[in-house]
Every structure is written in structure tokens, then in C-alpha cells.
Amino acid sequence: MNDLAPLLTPKGRALLEEVRGTAPADELAVATRLRRDHPADLVSAALGQARLRQRAAAKFAAADAERMFFTPNGVEQSTRASVAAYRARRLTDLGVTSVADLCCGIGGDAIALARAGIRVLAVDRDPLTAAVARANAEALGLTDLMEVREADVTEVDTAGYDAVFVDPARRGGRGRIFDPEAYSPPLSWAVAAARRAPHAALKIAPGIPHEAVPPEAEAEWISDGGDVKEAVLWFGTGAPGAVRATLLPGPRTLLGRGLPDPEVRPVGRYLYEPDGAVIRAHLVAEVAEEVAGGLLDATIAYVTADELHPTPYATPYEITDQLPFNLKKLKALLREREVGTLTVKKRGSAVEPEELRRKVKPQGPNAATVFLTRVAGAPTMLVGGPARPPEGP
Numbered sequence: 001m002n003d004l005a006p007l008l009t010p011k012g013r014a015l016l017e018e019v020r021g022t023a024p025a026d027e028l029a030v031a032t033r034l035r036r037d038h039p040a041d042l043v044s045a046a047l048g049q050a051r052l053r054q055r056a057a058a059k060f061a062a063a064d065a066e067r068m069f070f071t072p073n074g075v076e077q078s079t080r081a082s083v084a085a086y087r088a089r090r091l092t093d094l095g096v097t098s099v100a101d102l103c104c105g106i107g108g109d110a111i112a113l114a115r116a117g118i119r120v121l122a123v124d125r126d127p128l129t130a131a132v133a134r135a136n137a138e139a140l141g142l143t144d145l146m147e148v149r150e151a152d153v154t155e156v157d158t159a160g161y162d163a164v165f166v167d168p169a170r171r172g173g174r175g176r177i178f179d180p181e182a183y184s185p186p187l188s189w190a191v192a193a194a195r196r197a198p199h200a201a202l203k204i205a206p207g208i209p210h211e212a213v214p215p216e217a218e219a220e221w222i223s224d225g226g227d228v229k230e231a232v233l234w235f236g237t238g239a240p241g242a243v244r245a246t247l248l249p250g251p252r253t254l255l256g257r258g259l260p261d262p263e264v265r266p267v268g269r270y271l272y273e274p275d276g277a278v279i280r281a282h283l284v285a286e287v288a289e290e291v292a293g294g295l296l297d298a299t300i301a302y303v304t305a306d307e308l309h310p311t312p313y314a315t316p317y318e319i320t321d322q323l324p325f326n327l328k329k330l331k332a333l334l335r336e337r338e339v340g341t342l343t344v345k346k347r348g349s350a351v352e353p354e355e356l357r358r359k360v361k362p363q364g365p366n367a368a369t370v371f372l373t374r375v376a377g378a379p380t381m382l383v384g385g386p387a388r389p390p391e392g393p
Contacts, residue, residue, distance in 0.1 A: 003045045004069060004131050011038075015046040020066060022050050060108070067139045069132045074106035079167070079203070082248050083222055083229050084112035087165075087201060092116050094199050094237065096162040102153040102193070103167045103185075107133035107146070109203075113165070114145035122148045123156050154185055163199035163236070166190040170205055180204065180212055187212070191233070199236035206231045206280050216240045223277035224248040231280065245277040245313070252312045254278060259285035264376055265294035265304065267322050270387055271371065272303040272314035273345070287314050297374040300348045308387055316387035317369055325349075325379035330370065331360040333383065338364030346372040349379065 006012045015038060022030050027047055034043045052070035059080045060068065079087075087109070091099065097118060101110045104122035106129060113120045114137070122137075124130045130150035137146040149156070158164050168183035168190055170176060180187035187204065191214055194200030206221055206228045213219045218234040218241070225248070243256035262285050274287050279301045288294060291314070293305030308316055323329050334342065342362040344353035349372035356372070371382040 003048070004128060004135065006042050007045055007049060007069070008135060012042060012046065015042060016049060019046050019050045021054075022047065024051070027051075064111075064140065068106075069135045069139065070106055071128060071132055074129065074132060077169075078106055078108035079112075080224055080229060081108065081112065082224055084109045085115070086222070086246070086248055086251055087232065088112040088116035088118065090234075091118065091163055091165075091199065091201065094163070096199055098161045098163070100156065100158040100161040100164045100197075101167075102156065102158075102164060102190075103169060104133055104148070105129060105167065107136045107148070109165060109167065110146050110148075111136065111140060111142060114142040118145070120146050121156075121158075121161065122146055123151050123153050124148075125150065125152045154189065158193065158197060161197065163201070164193055164197045165201045165203070166193060167203040176205075178205070178207065180208060191217075194233070194235040197235070200234070202233040202235075204231050204233060206277075210243075210282060218242040218244070219281070220244045220246055221277040221280040222246045222248065223275050226275060228276035228280055243281050243283065245275065245281040245283050247275055247277060247312060250312070254281075254283055254286055254313050256281065256283050257286060259289060261285060261295075261298070262288035262303070263294045264296070264298050267296060267319060267375060267382065268293065268304045268306040269319060270305050270308055271296070271317045271319050271382060271384065272305065272311070273317065274301055274303065274314040278313050283313075287311065291316075296380075297348065297376060300373055302347060302371070302373055308389065310389060317371075317384045318387040319382050319384040321381075321383040322375070323381045323383070325372070325381055327356070327359050330356075330381055330383075334360055334362050334368065335364075337366055337368060339366050339368045340364040341367035343367070343369040344372065345369060348372075348374045 031043050052075050053065050056065040056070050056075050099113050099118050099120050101120050101122045104110050104124050110120045110122040122133050134148040137143050170183055190202045218237050218239045220232045222229050244253050246253045274284050284301050288303045290311050291305045291309040293303040296302045296304050340363050344356050351372050369385050
């Protein structure tokens with residue numbers, strides 16, 4: 001609170017404007033100059049906030065990040081704006097007009113909900129975090145739709161709201177927490193809160209075991225720009241037990257159809273690398289069916305096919321060479337092809353990409369991709385490059 005309150009004063013806001021965009025290399029010189037006319041603590045707080053705003057621009061629109069307030073944990077743990085906006089649209093499609101946002105953090109999700117026209121009660125028990133969320137509602141002109149309350153979420157009555165959204169803390173003093181019951185609050189508490197509401201969305205880590213998903217929930221894995229961001233357990237959508245992978249931007253959603261595991265088959269002309277959300281959602285079989293392909297190995301999420309079938313759910317590569325794992329042979333092949341730009345992908349291999357690049361020393365004007373993987377259980381190297389659609393007549 002001591003760091004935030006002075007920044008909300010007219011002098012603090014003016015100082016924030018003055019230090020906006022300060023490069024890290026210039027901070028010392030800027031701080032030295034400003035401390036001649038301003039308290040040292042205020043200058044440090046302003047520069048720290050400017051630094052956080054620069055980091056936050058990767059998650060929020062730059063115009064928003066420049067006006068918002070952040071904490072280090074808030075920048076790290078807040079939902080990316082594109083993901084929050086997508087979730088808000090799903091809630092509005094369900095007819096939701098009011099949401100209790102429990103564990104709201106700095107308000108990233110609450111902002112997206114309010115911008116979708118939803119009335120939000122945003123709750124966090126940490127005084128500084130709640131104060132930052134309140135300041136963000138004011139900075140973005142959303143105070144009519146966002147009420148921020150400092151409270152223990154387990155003591156908040158959510159009966160008057162159409163939906164609850166819960167984003168439990170998944171980091172502790174030792175880093176990420178992988179046991180859902182060690183979340184704060186525990187996943188079991190969040191599920192109980194969801195069951196009491198007409199609709200609910202619980203944000204959880206994408207690595208959650210599928211067996212931990214309640215049978216009445218719909219499970220959705222979301223990626224943005226190819227990076228898996230989170231999983232969401234939805235309640236009250238009318239699709240209990242459904243599984244989906246959603247890719248942003250788009251959105252493009254792949255629904256699970258309960259297909260059996262694809263068959264293992266020989267390497268075809270094309271290799272498909274499914275999006276991470278597809279893999280997390282266990283929907284590789286749906287992709288394999290879409291591209292008329294099979295698996296390279298029963299335990300590896302690479303799909304191979306003889307023909308090119310463009311799909312938003314997997315990236316296709318054209319394979320030119322298949323080698324048993326042998327660095328000397330790979331080095332000779334790359335030298336022959338004059339490959340200097342080498343992309344290394346791996347799945348089912350212990351070899352690190354940087355280690356491989358160091359040993360094969362690629363040189364030349366051409367580019368290639370090598371996949372370190374297994375084919376029917378055997379360590380294998382597949383060489384190729386991004387597939388290009390055939391040219392039209």
C-alpha cells in the first residue's frame with residue numbers, strides 16, 4: 001500500500017508520466033536527476049511501476065498497460081488480455097450478466113468481464129493486490145461495473161451472482177504448485193463454490209490430470225499464439241464431461257469426440273505437430289482423423305500422413321529424410337544440404353536442442369528442421385521443413 005498510494009496522488013501520476021518508457025540502462029541517470037526534486041521513495045516506486053508496465057505490455061494492450069498499476073506477482077500471474085476476453089465472451093454467450101471474481105489479483109479478468117458488460121465483484125484478500133485492482137478499475141473507467149473488495153474469498157456470499165470465476169493461487173514460496181489441493185484456495189473448495197452457482201469457470205494449470213476433472217464439468221485447454229496458457233473447468237454450460245481445445249487468436253475450438261488412439265504407422269511425407277492445447281486436452285486422435293494420419297509412436301504426440309491436409313490444430317512439416325539417431329550422419333546430411341539455420345524439435349528424446357546444434361555445427365545459407373523422436377520405439381531423426389501448400393493452376 002505504501003508503494004501504491006503515493007503514485008495515485010497528482011504528484012505521483014505526474015512522475016509516472018515523466019518516467020514512462022524509461023529504458024533499464026537509463027534508470028540510474030533518471031533516478032539521480034529526479035531525486036533532486038522528488039522524494040527518493042516516490043522516484044523508486046515510479047520507476048518500479050514503469051518497469052512493470054513495460055513487462056505487462058506483453059499481456060495487455062500497450063494503451064492499457066501504460067495506465068494500469070501492477071505488482072511483480074500480478075504481472076507474472078495475471079491472465080493474458082486475449083484469453084480473458086475470450087472467457088468473458090463465453091460467459092456472455094451463456095447469458096451471464098454478473099460474476100463474482102474470486103482471487104481477482106490485479107483485476108485482469110475482472111476488466112475483461114466489465115468490458116463485456118458484466119457486473120463484477122472482484123475479491124482478493126491481499127490488501128495491496130486489492131488496492132491495485134481498484135486503481136485499475138478507476139484508471140480504465142470501469143468503476144460502474146467493477147466493485148473491488150478486500151476479503152477472504154471463502155467468506156464471500158456469491159448467491160446473488162449469475163456465475164463465479166475462481167483463479168486460485170498456484171505459486172508458493174518454492175515456485176509453482178502442481179497439486180490442485182495445494183492451490184490457495186484448494187481446487188476442491190473452488191469446485192464446491194462452482195456447484196453452488198448457476199454457471200462457473202475455474203482457471204487451473206494446464207497440467208491438471210484428466211482424472212481430477214469433476215464429471216459434471218467441461219474441460220477446456222487454451223493456447224494463445226501457440227503457447228498453452230491455461231485450462232478452465234466450466235460448470236453450467238450444458239456439456240458435462242466435454243473436452244475441448246481452443247486456439248487463440250480465432251478462436252478455433254476442437255471438440256473431443258471420444259476417438260480411440262490412432263494407429264502407429266510408417267513415416268509418411270508429412271509430419272503434423274499438434275498445438276499444445278490439443279495435446280493437453282488429449283485430442284491428438286481428432287487431429288489424426290482430420291489429416292488422415294497415424295502416430296509415429298504410440299507414446300509420442302506426432303502425427304504422420306501421406307498427404308497435406310491443412311488444419312489450424314497442428315503445424316505441418318514436409319519430411320525429406322529419416323535417419324536412425326546418429327549425430328555423424330546428421331552432420332554429414334546438413335553439410336551436404338548447406339544447412340546453417342537449424343530448428344531442433346524433440347519429443348521422446350533426452351538430447352537438448354542446444355547440445356545438438358553445438359555438435360553438428362550447421363553452416364550454410366539453407367534452413368531445415370530436425371525432429372528428435374521415436375518411430376515405433378526406435379530413436380529417430382526426421383529432417384524436413386515447414387510444409388507449403390501446393391501451388392494452384
